[in-house]
Amino acid sequence: MNKYRETFGVDISKDVFDLHGSNSGHDQFRNDEKGFRSFLKILPQDSIVVMEATGYYHYRLAQFLYKNNVVVAVVNPLSVKRFIQMKLAKVKTDKSDAKAICEYALANEVPHYNALTDVQAECLQLFRLLDSYLKKRTATKNKLHGEETLGIPSKFVYRSLRRDRKHLDKEIDGIEERLLSLVKKEQQQQLTLLTTVPGIGTKTALFLIVVTDGFSKxxxxxxxxxxxxxxxxxxxxxxxxxxxxxxxxxxxxxxxxxxxxxxxxxxxxxxxxxxxxxxxxxxxxxxxxxxxxxxxxxxxxxxxxxxxxxxxxxxxxxxxxxx
Structure with missing residues (x-):
């Protein structure tokens, strides 16, 4: 089923990444530019490197390998988790996870990774930041409601929370404005088309385009x-x-x-x-x-x-x- 000379499963953490080659077995490198280059040196031609989508950690390695003409696949962590559960594995370490990712890739068709453009990368960063600020704003609103329920015993606390909410409102508006300008730059036609659907507003259309890379995913x-x-x-x-x-x-x-x-x-x-x-x-x-x-x-x-x-x-x- 697998058409590559060797398949590598990669488990990435903050400081290092463990890998398991279908032929070469286990190895470990630092999760930085130097470690990436060391890994690149041992990679046989016509290999594929498979890793889980782990937020920030996988992104740098995936981009580096892609730009150096290595075939990369980024898979859903939940799919790998279900695969490990089916095998009734009792050991869970970074080393065993790398091996499991390798075995998953050997047994399944995995989607090839396409590097993000600078605009796409910034949109994703903005989207993550926006999500973080929205959660903070909700928490601040809940605290304000709690203080109001108490009858606002501390005016200092109440005013501080109101300033915090006002600041978050300003930051959220700025991020949404920046997202809109970036999407219009590359996906204006798609944005216009999506907003013709009754019920879909500009914000939802914007988020749909960002998280799906213009539905190309x-x-x-x-x-x-x-x-x-x-x-x-x-x-x-x-x-x-x-x-x-x-x-x-x-x-x-x-x-x-x-x-x-x-x-x-x-x-x-x-x-x-x-x-x-x-x-x-x-x-x-x-x-x-x-x-x-x-x-x-x-x-x-x-x-x-x-x-x-x-x-x-x-x-x-x-x-x-x-x-």
Whole structure:
């Protein structure tokens, strides 16, 4: 199945990265430029290097190897975790994880990594920072509410929290403005197309483009819906277990929340989404479940619009390719 001379699984931590070659076995290097170059020297030609998406840690190595013409694959950590669980592994170390990633790559088709442009890299950095600030702002709002409930016994604390919220509001506005300008620079047409979908606003369209690299990361709607985390999970076993169907929350929480909010308007003004909502509610399903289905439908519409390059049209959106 594997067409490469050697497959390397890489487990990355803050200071070092462990690797396991399908032929050469285990090795370890420092997670810095010097370590990258040492690794590059021992890499046989026609090899593939596979690593998990680990936030900041994998990015530098993946970019370095890609720019040096090495085939790189970045895989979902959850997929590797499930693979390890299936093997009933009892040992978990950086060394064993590197070996497991190698074995996973040998047993499965892995997606090739494409280096990010400078604009894409900055957009992702801004998106992560924005998510961090949004969480801080929510925490600050909750603290303000708590102080108000107490009757504001300390005016100093209350004023400090208000200043903090005001500062976070300013930073969030600045980040969103910068994100919008960067996306317009490279993806203006796609941004315009997505906002033709009833229910999708500029902010949601912007985030969709950033986290999907202009939808280039995904080949099917199933992959995209799974990534966002709005695919239903069913819990049934035999005749006794009838678990409640719910969405899979393994995915991008920020984007999932935005789509859920968009679903409120889409259920009213988007013809296909309104039909989904009314059908489920008429069947006795909860309004929340119906809105989740609308969010799923909305995401599929966005995928179809982005891939087809055509604006939204009630008469034709149902026949656009979404698989």
């Amino acid at each position: 995904f080949e099917t709607t199933a992959q995209l819906c799974s990534y966002v985390g709005i695919t239903p999970t069913v819990r049934e076993s035999g005749s006794s277990v009838r678990g409640r169907s719910r969405i899979s929350k393994v995915g991008n929480r920020k984007l999932r929340n935005l789509l859920f909010l968009c679903a409120f308007n889409a259920s009213k003004y988007n013809k296909a989404c309104r039909q989904v909502y009314e059908r489920l509610v008429n069947k006795g399903k909860s309004k929340k479940l119906a809105l989740i289905a609308v969010a799923n439908k909305l995401l599929k519409q966005c995928f179809a619009i982005a891939k087809s390059g055509l604006p939204y049209d009630d008469a034709h959106v149902s026949v656009l390719k979404t698989n």
